[in-house]
Amino acid sequence: MAPHWRAGAQVLAVTLGIMQCCGWLSAQTIRTSVGMMGRRPEPWPMSHERVKRGWVWNQFFVVEEYTGTEPLYVGKIHSDSDEGDGSIKYTISGEGAGTVFIIDEVTGDIHATERLDREEKTFYTLRAQARDRLTDAPLEPESEFVIKVQDINDSEPKFLEGPYIGSVAELSPIGTSVMKVMASDADDPTYGSSARIVYSVLEGERVFTVDRQTGVIRTAVADLDRETQDRYELVVKATDMAGQMGGLSGSTTVTIVITDVNDNPPRFPQKMYQFSVSEDAAVGTSIGRVIATDADMGENTDMSYLIKDEEGGELFRVSTDGDTQEAIITIKKPLDFENKRSHNVVVEAVNKHVDPRFVDLGSFRDQTIVRVSVSDVDEPPIFIPSIGTIMEVQEDARLGALVGIVTARDPDMDNVPIRFSIDQSTDQEQIFNIDPVTGAITLGKILDRETAGWHNITVTAVEADNQSMASQTAVSIRILDVNDNPPELATPYEASICEDAKPGQLIHTISVVDRDEPQSGHRFYFTLAPEASNNRHFTLWDIKDNTAGIRTQRSGFNRQEQNVYLLPILVVDSGPPALSSTGTLTIHVCGCDTDGAIQSCNATAYVMSAALSPGALIALLVCILILIVLVLLILTLKRHRKGQRMSEDEEDMRDNVIKYNDEGGGEQDTQAYDMSALRSLYDFPEVKNSDSGPELHPVPQWIQNRVVGDGGPADFTVFKGYIRKKVEQADADLSVPPYDSFQTYAFEGSSSPALSLSSIRTLSTTSEQDFSYLSDWGPRFRQLAGYYAPAQPEEEGS
Template identity: 75%
Template sequence: MAKGLQGFSWTMLLLFCAIQELGSWAVHTAVEGPGLGQPGDPALLAGGRVKRGWVWNQFFVVEEYTGTEPLYVGKIHSDSDEGDGSIKYTISGEGAGTIFLIDEITGDIHATERLDREQKTFYTLRAQARDRQTDQLLEPESEFIIKVQDINDSEPRFLEGPYIGSVAELSPIGTSVMQVMASDADDPTYGSSARVVYSVLEGEQHFTVDSKTGVIRTAVADLDRETQDRYEVVIRATDMAGQLGGLSGSTTVTIVVTDVNDNPPRFPQKMYQFSIVETAPVGTAIGRVKAEDSDVGENTDMTYQVKDEEGVEMFKVTTDSNTQEAVITVQKPLDYESKKVHTVVVEALNKFVDPRFVDLGTFRDQTIVRVSVLDVDEPPEFRPPSNLMEVQEDARVGSVVGVVTALDPDTANHPVRYAIDRSTDSERIFDIDAKTGAIVTGKVLDRETAGWHNITVLAMEADNHSQVSRASLRIRILDVNDNPPELATPYEAAVCEDAKPGQLIQTISVVDRDEPQSGHHFYFTLAPEATNNHHFSLLDIQDNTAAVHTQRVGFNRQEQDVYLLPILVVDSGPPALSSTGTLTIRVCGCDSNGAIQSCNSTAYVVSATLSPGALIALLVCVLILVVLVLLILTLKRHHKSHLTSEDDEDMRDNVIKYNDEGGGEQDTEAYDMSALRSLYDFSEIKGGDGGGGPGDGGPGRNPASELHALPQWVQSPDLDFSVFRDYICRKVEQADEDLSVPPYDSFQTYAFEGSDSPVPSLSSINTWSSSSEQDFSYLRGWGPRFRQLAALYAGRRGEEDSEES
């Protein structure tokens, strides 16, 4: 092989020399400074032939050389070489001295290592020719290339694996699945080493591959996911265009068959059986059934429904979205005694149906569900469930109001016992027969007190009182005419003294506690004792009201100021009941417009008859009175503020501040003083010499004239007031000496009675003589009654002093 390559190189060298001689290959050598072959060379400008300095070509070396000897690459040669060995050839650049070696004398280049084009395609080197003696360049350095020639040493590779594709089941033939691509490291521009073709190595029964593009397609139309949901297909890539001797590589492609909704749901069983107690409440789950579907994903989503009429009424089917199960629940109360077994037809169907596969068969399935009802011991049931009874209020105690009936719904049909829930009838107005259920009255009824009664009746099994049921019963008390009609209010009317005959005085109405079904109808007439009445008349208006009119001309309240008119009222029964009411009529004085001004000795004012002018005048008077009261209160407060000392807190124990002056002389009118006169002896009290004192009304006025209602004390020989006199005098003197004390309205009452008093005595005020220099202005502001007491005591002390002197 080495000899062949060497021959090939020499052939290429001879061909190069021939082309050079023909002038078709121009090699420009580099020289320092202007020289031969450079632009601007005189020889080139003159059109002369350029001297060729190098005899060489572009070298080639085959990759993957496996020989034991170095591989000959090529030869470099200078025209100045005469073969005497005076020229030394050297190379530099990529791989020089390691991969490539040159013979310094002959210029032959050899490759010493195994080359791989897939790692490096070419090498760039530079060649020099030097004088062996002087080591000077004989010619300029020149560059040459050694290309590594490709051989088919790399197989195709699938670099993007592993490959996973998918295709829907039942897809038609030729449906594209995916594309694979192999890469060859050989030189695609040299020969067919890199030309790759594809083929199916395994799985060709179901899939094909395009030899040029690598696109995988379905080869059959009956791919069924439920039969096989994935395929492992081996694809092979071969270079050299598939010719003999080409290299190949393979990869495995996983093809997943995706699901389509081509399978209907199917119940594993054609019948299911469940049981449930008859007392199960509505909404209780009975059981679950599930239809199976060979599909996957949303293609298995189902809906369930009840198909038979009986099942639709009694049961309900829903779908559990998590498990895709049918949940059967109770929709109507069950009854073992009515029906022991129920048969329900349940249908399952796909929620999402692919219209392409409907023709494959029906996409629904049915099954039968048998529901057995279990018997339970149930409490009695009231029949019929009527809850309204009526009884008249005059029914005697023990009268039957009605009968309730309850039966045991179980097949055993146990006897039933009855009772009344006393929490609803604590007063025991009604009783019930424990065996028959007859409800009777236990007390006297009164519709006007309670027109309705709500009680709860209990029904229980005779041998098992825990099985009890309840029924609410409403009892209406029917009305009986047992209450007479009465006047609606205690009517009072007024009539003017100058009233004319036929004038309407009062319209009256009545009330009746009864409520007859036909409604009330009342009749009015004057009572028999008023048949001789010639002053007033009564007219029945026939609408359950009556009108009272005058029957004479004018009235005189001096002769008679009040008239009592008895009126008889009768209802329509039965039986008819009646009552007598009295209308009070007052004779009043009226103005010219007929407005009442006064009745008897007290003003009798009827606001409805006041004229607008009278109302305005009354309001103005009230307003003026309020203003005057406020003004007086303001002046009084201002006057007291000047009299009050700054040290109001320096109180004396014998004087207190008391702002109420009392009612004065009006108190004698408001109270009966005869009771007080019987306790004391009153004597004529003569006044002073006209000097007057506090409360005597002024100079020259006799205080005794104002004290006719005051009690007088009778001096008994065995009574000694000296103890009281001395005690009070000391207290008053202490108060008189203190000038900072302001005048007060009253003295403090001292509970000092002295020692060994034979009879109860009252504390007295300090004595004043008529000629005393004590200033009675100090007592201004006292109430009228207190001034009278002070003057009285001063008069008595004056008389005692004159007697003692």
């Protein structure tokens, strides 16, 4: 069958189905029409030849929700090879074959045996087969066809997302979109109007409207007020068939919450509040709390508080409690009952978050009056001024002089008399006195600014009839300076100059210190003291900046002639009165190299004076003087004793005898002692008669034994002559040392067990170096000359 015939059959089948639903055609008429639709119209006979034809259908339609007692005729399948003699058998297979759909094997009629629901299944796909009834051989190839379930309006609209909750701000304008609702219909939206839905409001239509096509809910009024009604319940209906009669409908509930805007100002419940506080309440003490209410909610109720009147703003402070939104009123400055007994404070409440859209609706602030009553208490005295007093007095003020007056009063209404005193812990030396009634401070001791320039005392004031009511204030007393100290050189200045110093050379710069502190500052004048004004060595140059320079006036200094110059300098201050003092600059003359660097000065004096203070130098000089006196005294005593001994023995020279106790190293050792005296032994002139010399004592036996031995006579002539000659030379020569410095030469003596260690052993007359006979002389050598002077005992080897 040609495609355009099949398309025409489909359109016809759909049309017949709609007419059946509307009751315009009966089922029998439809069945006849459908059966006829399965055949292709016979063409005009042009040839008597038989043409092979195939299946003549594509799809069938069946109306859903059929409620009849007989099976519902769906359609007919027919092969153009069927001659109507019953030789062809028709069968179907696929979805619902044999259960939902059955076929008449002979006629090919298909019926639906069950009630179909398009919302559950919209179409069924089946396959048809035409076979030879006798041989069961297929006469046509198996072909697939579709049975579509035709929709009827059997499903109402449903709101799948309900119930709905929306919100809109109060005072929103008309037409403000609130939310959107949506319903769905299970019917076929492509067939008829079964799924065409329209919306409407069943309840609350005065306040809100809904768009029929889109389901958008909008405000219908502009005076929504959250404070009057904060939510609305709407019933929205959805109807299919585009709202026509016979359409199905469904409904849902929509809750619309009215949100708050800051359209209400704060309001104080009272126009006046009253509190009481004691005048001695500390700063920061809370007086009370007030609160303003706000019909709004959330952050729109947040507010701040202000004090509007100037006086209340000086004495009180207001803050906001963030949790309770209360205004906390506290004391900002101390209160005074005697000054003012009550205060009216204007407190204003203001919203923090003001919506500019609603400013015109009214003022978003409110005010109330807080009356604060101050109660009286007994208070301690108050000093005037209250932060301390500074007084001044000259350091040369006399005892009892007035320094200043402190003042205090009783702040209470009774005005009790006040008594004053000085805290002794701040004036332990009792330098100041105070009159207990008048508060006059006077001097109790003489002042000295150089010792203490300031005095800080504490004055106490108490009520005369209540000692517990006391207060204190600090009094600072400045001691004004008077010029009572002369200026002085800053240090004991010392300077050094070279011997070849040139005229005009700067030696040293001096400065001055003054213990005074004049109001206009120090100004010092320098000049040489009168006793040094005519010196021709140095000049003084006043630099005019409280210092002075010392310069040389000539050249050619010689430290051999004078190595130290003392230059007195007169220093005068600017007064009044002008005071002066004289200081000394010590100038040392030193030897310098070609570059002017000092090489040497009077080292001992310079070092001692530089290293020691004047007191230490004086003490050192006193000690040296005492030592010199002691030495002179000892020497005088010794001379006195020597005089006594000389009266007994005029030739006693033992006091200051210089002894040589070094044994020496033999002939080669010529440095041990002076040999010149003995070397001139043979140069003496002829020895005089023994009567002309001093009486000689007998030579002891030990000397005789040492000189001549045990067997022969002793010959002492040479020794006597030697000693005598020496004495005569000493008496005749005025340049020789005095008798108490006479040089003697002692022999070792006989008591040494080691005998002599000298290499001079034999007496020789051929050489003046041969003095072997002297090696055995002992410490009693002086007895040979007739003088008795015991020698100190000598250890061997000394």
